[in-house]
Amino acid sequence: DIQMTQSPSTLSASVGDRVTITCRASQSISSWLAWYQQKPGKAPKLLIYKASSLESGVPSRFSGSGSGTEFTLTISSLQPDDFATYYCQHLSTFGQGTKLEIK
Amino acid sequence: QVQLQESGPGLVKPSQTLSLTCTVSGGSISSGSYYWSWIRQPAGKGLEWIGRIYTSGSTNYNPSLKSRVTISVDTSKNQFSLKLSSVTAADTAVYYCARGTSGSYYSPVDYWGQGTLVTVSS
Numbered sequence: 230d231i232q233m234t235q236s237p238s239t240l241s242a243s244v245g246d247r248v249t250i251t252c253r254a255s256q257s258i259s260s261w262l263a264w265y266q267q268k269p270g271k272a273p274k275l276l277i278y279k280a281s282s283l284e285s286g287v288p289s290r291f292s293g294s295g296s297g298t299e300f301t302l303t304i305s306s307l308q309p310d311d312f313a314t315y316y317c318q319h320l321s322t323f324g325q326g327t328k329l330e331i332k
Numbered sequence: 333q334v335q336l337q338e339s340g341p342g343l344v345k346p347s348q349t350l351s352l353t354c355t356v357s358g359g360s361i362s363s364g365s366y367y368w369s370w371i372r373q374p375a376g377k378g379l380e381w382i383g384r385i386y387t388s389g390s391t392n393y394n395p396s397l398k399s400r401v402t403i404s405v406d407t408s409k410n411q412f413s414l415k416l417s418s419v420t421a422a423d424t425a426v427y428y429c430a431r432g433t434s435g436s437y438y439s440p441v442d443y444w445g446q447g448t449l450v451t452v453s454s
């Protein structure tokens with residue numbers, strides 16, 4: 230089975246910061262990677278699919294890149310609404326999550 | 333706008349079968365090329381993919397749960413269902429139903445239900 234490993238597990242940042250979350254696959258997955266945002270008590274929300282395609286309605290400050298085994302989710306300028314937990318996913322496997330906290 | 337709503341018992345006894353239904357509104361479950369999925373999340377932990385079904389009836393299951401999981405679809409009721417047998421406390425979680433963005437094997441999910449908490453306890 231392919232394993233997905235996210236880093237860091239927790240990230241502290243301030244409004245306006247540029248942040249990057251990394252997701253590594255245990256073997257090549259081409260560009261078949263999605264990113265989700267989840268807030269407490271809510272269902273996850275799809276942000277990025279196929280590694281770098283922005284889901285409709287998602288702000289352009291979110292971007293995804295990578296292929297093969299290494300992928301990144303970047304938020305160019307953090308907004309208060311962005312503090313949440315982020316997950317990467319390939320097929321049946323999710324990363325363990327990255328909690329983005331206010332510094 | 334497609335909406336999904338989970339329903340079923342919130343409390344299941346150990347060794348019994350957990351049964352949940354997801355009702356789809358705002359569109360026919362059999363229209364378009366989508367798949368329909370179940371995902372769960374234990375309290376304070378990450379997401380676990382359980383499995384999915386296409387309206388053709390074809391299914392894919394998480395290998396770690398495959399021996400205990402059955403996902404089915406009832407197009408006449410616009411619903412799909414999850415059955416998880418021989419449950420233990422480790423199956424206590426919020427269970428989400430969700431829709432794949434397309435029928436592609438690699439497509440993620442875009443529409444989610446609000447989630448329903450299922451507790452396994454005697």
